[in-house]
Amino acid sequence: MKGLKEFFSRHRPEIVIFAGKGGLGKTTCSAALAYHMATQEGKRTLCFSTDPQASLSDIFERNIYGQGVIELLPNLNVVEIDADRRVSDYQQSIKRKILDMYGLDELPAEIEEYIDSTSAEPAMYESATYDAMAELVAAKEYDLYIFDMPPFGHGVRMVAMAEILGKWVEKITEARTQVQEYEAVAATLKGEKATEDLVMKELVDIRNKIKTFTDLLTDSKRTAFFMVIIPEQMAILDTERALGMFDALGMRMSGLILNQVYPKELLEKPNLSEFLKNRIEMQQHYLGIIREKFGDLVVAALPMYTREPKGLQMLAQVAEDLMYPKLAL
Amino acid sequence: MSPFWLVALALIAYYVAYRVYGKWYDRTVWRPDPNRTTPAHMYMDGVEFFPVNRYVLWGYQFKSVAALGPILGPFIAITYGWLPAFLWIVLGNFFIGWLQDYGAIMVSVRNEGRSFGPISYEFTGAAGRNTLLYFILFYLWIISATFIFLIATFWNIFPSTFVATLGILVTGVLVGQMLYRYKMPIGTITIIALILVVVSIWLGMRLPTPKDFLGPWTLAFWAAVTCVILYLASILPMPTFIQPVNYVAFFPAYLAIVLILLGALISPLTGVILQQPAWKTAYAPFVGPIWPILFVAIACGAISGWHSLVGSSSTSKQLDIEPDAHPVGAGAMLSEGMLALASVTAYMVLSPDELKGMTNIGAWVLGATKLTAPYLGGDVSKAVLTTFFGLTLVIYALTVQTLVTRFWRLVAGEIFGESVLGQKHVATFIGLLIPWIFAVSGSWINLWLYFGGSNQLMAGLAIMLITIHLARVKAPTIYTLAPATFMIVTTLSALAVQTFYFFQATMYGLANGKPHPAFVRPPLDQYPGVAIFLNGVFVLVGAALFILGIRMAVLTYRAYGRFRAAPAAPAAVAGGSKE
C-alpha cells in the first residue's frame, strides 16, 4: 500500500472528493487530508462538507455549520454549508430581483407561491449544494478543494447531477439560441433591431459556472475521487455498486481507503479476548475479499483507533496514517 | 380591339364593386365597427394574434391568394371564347368573389379569430369539421397533381427555365443562410438576391435542358424532380427553405404581373390587339358544357376557396380594426381579379394559330411576351422574356405547391395522428407519390377541373359558413346565400360532369381493352391497364369529392336553417365584446 503521499507525488489534483456510504469515516478522512495539506504541504486548502449531518463541526470541535468559510489554521479553511438556508436565501434574492426589475411592491401571488414551493423539489437541496461547490471553485482562492460528499447515492449522485445539470443547461441554451435566431430574423425582416436577450446572458452565466465545474469534476487529472471502505460484507457490496456507478458515468476512482482495521499483529497477543479475536478474524476474512476484488485500488488503510478521531491532534494522527500507511493489506 | 378597353372596363367594374356595392353591403350586413376589439387585440400574443397595418395585411393576403389559378384557368376558359371568361371574372368577382374573401375574414374576426376548421366545428359540429378535413385531404391531392404536372410541363416546354428555377431555389437557400446564419441586413440580402435572380435567368438561358429527352417519360421525370424539391420543402424548416425561396421568388413573380398589366394598359400605344374570338362554343368535348365548367375552370380569378382558408387562418387574427377587412379582403380579391384579367388578356392577344389545340400550356408565356415585348425592346428581348415569364409560371406553381405539400402533411397528421401515416416523412411521401401518379396520368385538364371544382366548392361552403354566421346574428343573408347556392350547385355539377367523363372513359377502356384516347397520354398509352385503372381511380376521387361536398353542403344548409329559426344570439356570440 503506497499511501496518499505517493499519490500526491504523482498527481496534482485541484479537487479531492471523498465518496461512499455514511458512517465509514469520509468526513474524518476529508478533515485529516485537509489538515495535512494545509499544515504540512503549505497548500491553501478548503475543506467543504456537503454532508447535512454537520459532522465537520464535530470533528473540528467547533461550530462551523452555516457560518461560511472559516479559517481554522493558517491555510486551513473549512466550510460546512447549510443548504436549506442557501435555498431560502436564493429564493429571497429571486423575489427581490423580480420586485426590482418591475418596480413592484409585492409579488403576484402565483409567482410568490411558485418560488416558495420550489423548496419542496427534492433536487433543490442538492442543486444548492452543487451551486455552492461550483461557486467556491470558480473563485479560485484555494490550491486544493476537498469535498466531503453527502452519503446519499454514495455521493456519486452528485456527479450524475452535475452531468444532468450540464446537459440541461446545454439544451436550454440551445433552445434559447434558436429562439433568439428566429426572433432576430423576424426583426431583420421587419427592419427592426433585435433586442438583447437578458435571459441569454443569464444562461451563459449559468452555463459557464456549471460547465467549468463539471469539466473539472470529470477531469481525472484535476479531480481525484476516493472512497472509504471498511472490512465488512455490506461495505464491500456497497463499494462494488458505487464503482459500477462510476464506470457508468465514465469516471475513474482514484483509490479506496480502508478504515477501521484492527492490526493483524493483535492476533499474536497471547491473552487476546475472544471478542477481539473474533472481530479481527472476521476482518481478515473480508480483507482477503477486498484484496481480491479491489487489489491495487486500495491506497491507504487506517487502523481502528482506540479513540474516536476528532480534534486537531487526532486528525494529525489520521493524516499521518493516510499519507504513510503502516498497515499492510 | 385593344385589350386596354377590357382592362379599363374591368377596373371600373371593380371600382364600383369596391366603392359602391361594397360600402352598401358593409352598411347593410356586416356593419364593421372600428371600436369593436378585434381578436388581434383581444388575444394579442405577438405570434398568431397581433395587429398589423392594413397595407401590410393587404400585401400578405394578396400574395397568399394570387397563384397559378387566375393565370392558367383562363386558358381553359377561353375554350368557350374570351367573352364568357371575361364576364365571369368581372361579374363573379363583383357578386361572389370578394364577398367570400371579405366574409371569411369578418366571420373569423367576429368568432374570436377562429379559422375555418373550428368555425365549421362550431356551426356544423364534429361531423362538419371532419367532412371538411377529408374533403381538404382530397382537394390538396388534386391541387398537387395539377401543379406538379404543370411545373414538369413548364420545365419541358421552356428548356431554359429548369436551371433558372434551380438558381432561384439556391438563391433562396442562400438568402436563408444570410438571414439566419450571417445575420445580414435585409437590404443587402435583397440586392444580392436580385443579382442572383438575374444570374439565374441568364444561366437558364445558357444552359437549356433538352426537350423531351426521355421521350414519353420526360414529364414523369420532371414531375419526380418536382416532388423531390417539394419533399425537401415539406420536411426542412419552413423559415429556412420555403420562406426565403418565396422571398426571392416574389420579385420576378410580381414584376411579371406589373409588366403584363402595363402592357395591357398601354396596348393602344403598342398596337397589340385581340385576336381570339369573343365566342367559340357552348360545349367543348371532354371538357364539358359552359355551365358549369367555365365557373370552375377559372380556378381563382373570380372566386376561390383557398382564399377563405388563408383569410381565416392568419389574416383575421391580425386585423387591427374591423373596417380594415374591407380593403384587405375585398381589395385583395379584386386585385386578384385584375391578375386573372391580365392573363385572359395575354391569351386574347394570341392568334388562333399561335394557340393551336389544347396542348400548348405555354400559351400564356407567348401572350405575355407578345404584350410586353413591344415596350421592352421588341424582338431582341423576346428570348429573355420567354424565359422570364416561363420562370414566373414555374415560380407561381412551385411556391404555392410547397405550402400545399406541407399543408397536406399537417392534414395527414391530423387524420392519422401518431400512426405511421401521420409521420412527417411518410405523410409527405404519400402526399407526393399519389399526386405524382395522378400527374403522370396526363388527364390534366380534367384534373384541373376537379381542382377548380373542389376549390370553388370549398368557396361555396365557405360562403355558406359565412351565411350561417349572418343568420345567427340576424343579419341579412340573401347576398351570400344566393351566391353560395349558385356556387355549390355549379361546382357539384361540375364535379359530377367530370366524374361522369372519367366513368365513361373507364367504361370505354374496359369495353375496348384500351384507354379512351382523350383520357390518356404518353407514357401511359403504353400501359393500357394502368391507364384504365387510373381512370377508375379518378372516378373514385371525383365521387369522394362529390359525396364529401354534398355532405358538407347538407350540413351547412341544415345549420343555416337551425340558426335562422333560432332567436337572436347574444352579443358575445356575434363577435368581440363591445368596448
Add this chain to the structure above:
Amino acid sequence: MASKEQKGEEKRPGFGEMMKGVLYGMASHGHVMAALRTRMYLEHLFMFITLGDMLGIPVLPPYYSLRILPYAVPNIKSWKMRVFRERDFTDAIY
C-alpha cells in the same frame, strides 16, 4: 408590427409608406409569421424544461430555472395562452 392603439382615426400614411407596407406584406410578412411561430414552439420547449411545472407538469429541479423566472414573469400569461390554445389544421396555413 407596431400596434396602433388609437383606432379608427390614424392619419393617412403617404404613398411611399403604403407601398413599403404592401411590399413588406407581400414579400416578408409570411416569413415573419413563420419565424415567429417557429420561435414560439422553440420557446415552448425552452419554457418546458425551465418552468414546466408552471403548467402542472412536474419537471426538472428549478434551481437554475429560478434565475430565468424574473425575465419570464411578464410573459407567463401570454405563454400559457399560446401553449394551451387548441390549434386546428386550418390554423396552419401561413
Add this chain to the structure above:
Amino acid sequence: MTTLEQFLRAHPDLRFIFTGGKGGVGKTVTAAALAYFFATQGKRTLLASLNPVHSLSSIFAQDLTGGEIKPVKGVNNLQAVEVETKDVVARYRENISRRVREFLKWADIPVDPRPFVDIAVTNPAFEESAMFDKMMDMMVQEKEAFDVIVFDTAAVANAVRLIGLSKIYGLWLSRMIESRKEALSLRVQLAFRKDKVMEEVKKDPLLADLLSMNERFNQVKELLTNGTQTAFFFVTLPLALPISVVKRFITMVSAYDIPVGGVLVNGILDRKVAEASDEEYLRNKFEEQLGYLQTIKQDLGPMVRSFIPLYPQEVVGLHTVATVANDMLHYMPDFWEDL
C-alpha cells in the same frame, strides 16, 4: 427510563415503525430486529427498506431483492421488501413526456424535441420522490394486510428529506394541483372543441395522479403524526457524531409533530468483554464509551429505550437478527445506572 418493552406495551396499537440515524449506526439491523420481534409476537409484519442501496438481503442472508414483498424464510408472519422505484420513475417520465409532446403537435421546428423532453424528465431526485411515493403507497395500501410495518429509512439525509418532504411536499402538491387545474381550465377555455377537450381534461392522467397523491399524502400525514400508531426510533452509537445527529434529528422530527418512539443505543461494548483482556483497544474504547454514554444519558436520557451490544461478528443471517432482537429487549449494560 422507559424500556423498549415497556414502551411497546404502552403502545399496543403501533402500526408504523421508522428507524433513523446517521449512516452506519445499524439502522437496518435494528429495523430487521424490530420486525423480527413483532413477527414472533404473532403480528403480521412487513419490513420495508427505503434505502437507495438495499441491504436486507444480506442481513437475512436470503434473496429479498426485486421490489416485491417476499416472505422471509425461517420466520412466520414476517415479510420483507426492498423497495424499487424504477417502475414509478419510468411511468412518471412517460406520462410527462406524453403531455409535453401534445403541446408540440403542430410544431414545425428545426430541432428534435425528444432530447429536450428527455432532459426535462431526467432527474435523480425523481427517485426520492418515487421512494416517498412508494412509502405512502405502502402505508395506505398494505395497512390491511399487515399489523405492523417497519420502515428502514436509509441514511439520515434521506430520512430528513423524507420527513422534510412531508411538510413541504403538501405545499408543492397543492401548487401543482392548482397549476394543473388552471392549465386544464385554460385548455377548455381556449379550445374550439370544448366538449371533446372537456372529456380529455376530465381524464387527465396527470391531474388524477396528483390528486390521488394528494389524497394519499393527507392520509399518510395523519398516520405519521398519530402517536398511538406511529413511532420513530433513532439509532445511535456511543460516539460523538451519531449522537449529535440524533439530537438534531429529534428536534426536527418533533417540530413536524412526528411522534418519537425513542433512542436505541447500538454497539455497546460490554464491561465484561472490555475487562476480559488487557488490550488497550477495548479498554480505551470502554473508557471513551462511558463518556459518550454519559452524554446520552444527560441529553437523551428519558428517550433511551434499549441497548444493543457490540458483537464480535457482523450481523448477518437470521440467527444473528434473532440475537439482536432478543438483546434489544433484554440487554442492559450494568454501568448505565451508575453514570
